[in-house]
Amino acid sequence: QSVLTQPPSVSAAPGQKVTISCSGSSSNIGNNYVSWYQQLPRTAPKLLIYDNNKRPSGIPDRFSGSQSGTSATLGITGLQTGDEADYYCGTWDSSLSARVFGGGTKVTVL
Amino acid sequence: EVRLVESGGALVQPGGSLRLSCAASGFTFSSYHMNWVRRAPGKGLEWVSFVDTSSTTIYYADSVKGRFTISRDNAKNSLYLQMNSLRDEDTAVYYCARRDDFDIWGQGTLVTISS
Numbered sequence: 001q002s003v004l005t006q007p008p009s010v011s012a013a014p015g016q017k018v019t020i021s022c023s024g025s026s027s028n029i030g031n032n033y034v035s036w037y038q039q040l041p042r043t044a045p046k047l048l049i050y051d052n053n054k055r056p057s058g059i060p061d062r063f064s065g066s067q068s069g070t071s072a073t074l075g076i077t078g079l080q081t082g083d084e085a086d087y088y089c090g091t092w093d094s095s096l097s098a099r100v101f102g103g104g105t106k107v108t109v110l
Numbered sequence: 111e112v113r114l115v116e117s118g119g120a121l122v123q124p125g126g127s128l129r130l131s132c133a134a135s136g137f138t139f140s141s142y143h144m145n146w147v148r149r150a151p152g153k154g155l156e157w158v159s160f161v162d163t164s165s166t167t168i169y170y171a172d173s174v175k176g177r178f179t180i181s182r183d184n185a186k187n188s189l190y191l192q193m194n195s196l197r198d199e200d201t202a203v204y205y206c207a208r209r210d211d212f213d214i215w216g217q218g219t220l221v222t223i224s225s
Binding site: 002033035037039044045046047050051056086088090092097098099100101102103104 | 145147149154155156157160169171172205207210211212213214215216217218
């Protein structure tokens with residue numbers, strides 16, 4: 001059971017938009033920055049979003065992040081087949097003194 | 111080029127030990143906090159351990175506390191994970207990752223615990 005809750009899967013047609021939710025509590029998302037990671041099949045994870053809504057260099061603006069209260073959201077617009085991957089939210093949990101991840105969301109492009 | 115390269119993964123029997131290494135290049139290793147993260151087969155990402163730049167502050171996930179030890183050698187640009195009393199559930203690909211938000215990841219090294 002993950003500390004952060006994500007939907008197991010989301011899907012949409014090419015070109016459409018998907019959003020992935022990440023729900024936590026005041027000890028994690030409510031008081032710490034959220035990051036989002038993409039893990040393509042058979043590759044290492046990659047940082048997509050940090051500090052709730054910032055994109056590292058090289059990450060297209062099709063990917064966006066937001067945070068409100070104890071929840072965060074990753075948005076992907078203009079969905080492409082190459083976006084099929086597992087996506088994870090992560091943050092620090094001040095009560096646990098531990099970094100925590102969501103259970104992961106599999107994005108399928110129909 | 112900023113790079114992290116893990117090594118040391120192997121097939122080990124339950125109860126055994128293993129030491130993973132992570133070689134850093136392309137950046138000032140001593141200026142960055144470092145982490146180990148793992149992904150077990152069929153499961154999601156799990157943070158394992160954190161060490162700050164000077165090894166003063168160290169954290170572990172409850173699942174490995176008392177069995178794993180993280181360390182670093184800034185002179186050698188290297189991060190380590192000593193894993194003892196290994197269990198079946200420690201089977202995973204282990205990644206080293208830079209910074210509090212894991213901005214750079216290595217390619218991973220596979221640890222298999224099986225008799």
